[in-house]
Amino acid sequence: MPAVEVSYRIEGRGPALYMVHGIGSRKTTWDPLIGDLKNHFTCVSYDLRGHGDSPVPPTPYSLADLVDDMETLRTKLGHDQIHVIGHSLGGMIGPAYAHAYPDNTLSVGLLSTAAGRNDEDRASLQVVGEAIENDGIIPSLKIFIQRWFTDSFIEANPSLIEARLQQIRDTPDDVFLSVFWIYARTEMIGWLKEVTCPCLVLTGELDGGCNPRLNRLIDQQLPNSELVILKGLKHSLLVEAPDRLLPHIKSFLLSHS
Numbered sequence: 001m002p003a004v005e006v007s008y009r010i011e012g013r014g015p016a017l018y019m020v021h022g023i024g025s026r027k028t029t030w031d032p033l034i035g036d037l038k039n040h041f042t043c044v045s046y047d048l049r050g051h052g053d054s055p056v057p058p059t060p061y062s063l064a065d066l067v068d069d070m071e072t073l074r075t076k077l078g079h080d081q082i083h084v085i086g087h088s089l090g091g092m093i094g095p096a097y098a099h100a101y102p103d104n105t106l107s108v109g110l111l112s113t114a115a116g117r118n119d120e121d122r123a124s125l126q127v128v129g130e131a132i133e134n135d136g137i138i139p140s141l142k143i144f145i146q147r148w149f150t151d152s153f154i155e156a157n158p159s160l161i162e163a164r165l166q167q168i169r170d171t172p173d174d175v176f177l178s179v180f181w182i183y184a185r186t187e188m189i190g191w192l193k194e195v196t197c198p199c200l201v202l203t204g205e206l207d208g209g210c211n212p213r214l215n216r217l218i219d220q221q222l223p224n225s226e227l228v229i230l231k232g233l234k235h236s237l238l239v240e241a242p243d244r245l246l247p248h249i250k251s252f253l254l255s256h257s
Contacts, residue, residue, distance in 0.1 A: 001057065001061070002057075003065070003071070004049040004054060004055050004057055005055070006054040006055075006069050006072075007052060007053035007054045008044055008073060008077075009027060009043075009045050010044055010077070011034055011042075011043045011045075012034070012037065012038025012039065012040070014041045014257070015040075015041050015081075015082075015253075015257045016074075016079040017041040017042065017043050017084075017253065018046075018070060018073070018082050018083070019034075019045040019085055019090075020048070020070070020084065020087070021045075021047075021048065022087045022088030022090050022112075023088060023089050023180055023183055024051070024171040024176050025051070025088075025167060026047055026051060026052040027045035027046050027047050028045075029239065030043070032238070033238070033245065037246075037250065040250070040253070041257075044073070044077065046073060048066060048089075048090075049061060049065070050172060050175030051171055051175065056175060059174045059177075059178040060178045061179060061182065062182065063092065063096055064100075066093045066179075067096050067100055070093065071097070071100075071101060071104075081105065081106050082105065082106060083105075083253055083256070083257070084097055084105060084108050084109070085200075085253075086109065086110065086113070087111040087113075087238055088111070088183065088210065088235065089182060089183040090113075091109075091110040091111050091210075092113055092114075092182075092186050094108040094110060095188060095195050095199070095222075096188075098195045099194055099195050102196065106198075107252070108195065108198075109200045110200065110215075110218060111202050111237060111238075111245070112204065112235050112237055113203070113210050113215075114183075114209060115189045115217060115218045115221070116187075116189045116218070117214065121214075125209070128143075128180075129181055132177050133177060137168060137169075137173055137176050138169070141165055141168060145165070147209065147235060148164075148239075149161065149239070149240055150206070150233065150234055153240045160239060164236070164239060188221075189217065192218060192221035193221050193222070193223060196223050198224050198225070199222045199225040199226075200225070200226055200248065200252040201215050201219045201227045201228070202215075202228040202245070202248060202249075203230070204230050204234050204237055205230060205233060206232065206233060206234045207234050209235065215227060215229070226252065228248050230244055
């Protein structure tokens, strides 16, 4: 499928930092980090194809399509080399980009992502995907919210939870399902050892789908990586705990710039 010219924003100055969101999310998810990082980096946040203000080409999409979209954006903006940081599905797009374009990649941040899934992990995702196929996304929203956020955060932040739900409702069902299957069926273990740039591997202690077990496997496979497990957190780190993310991301990026 041809690459898409995605909707993007540029803030700050310094080395280029491309910021890749996850399933049903938006470029604005990075705002809490950009407020500080723009003092050190040219922050490029963008909406994945089918999301937000980006074009919505016919589904299905592939991981290679999403990588091509980022390379098209890099070429358009004229950045020779880039740092890439991605969350969830974005945490798969980042290393896949580095694998395809190693000379263009300075470093990769893999936040709340997964590799090395076992049969039980894959079966669980299959059930979720089939439920979305059969019934649409709306019946699964409560399950996603409970998996993504801690109970205390859900109770204390109803407006943020509703904003996240609205992002999902505003994402076309076929787009959500297509990128969900990319996330569910991508297996990086076979090629992570070939991603040689510096990598930050970070997840929440209580993240069920992108758990510490899988992130330790990612860290073991990458030749040049560091691992961070944030205690007491689930999946949606950018929404629930950007203040706890920022020191790790900032330190990692500055050390490799």
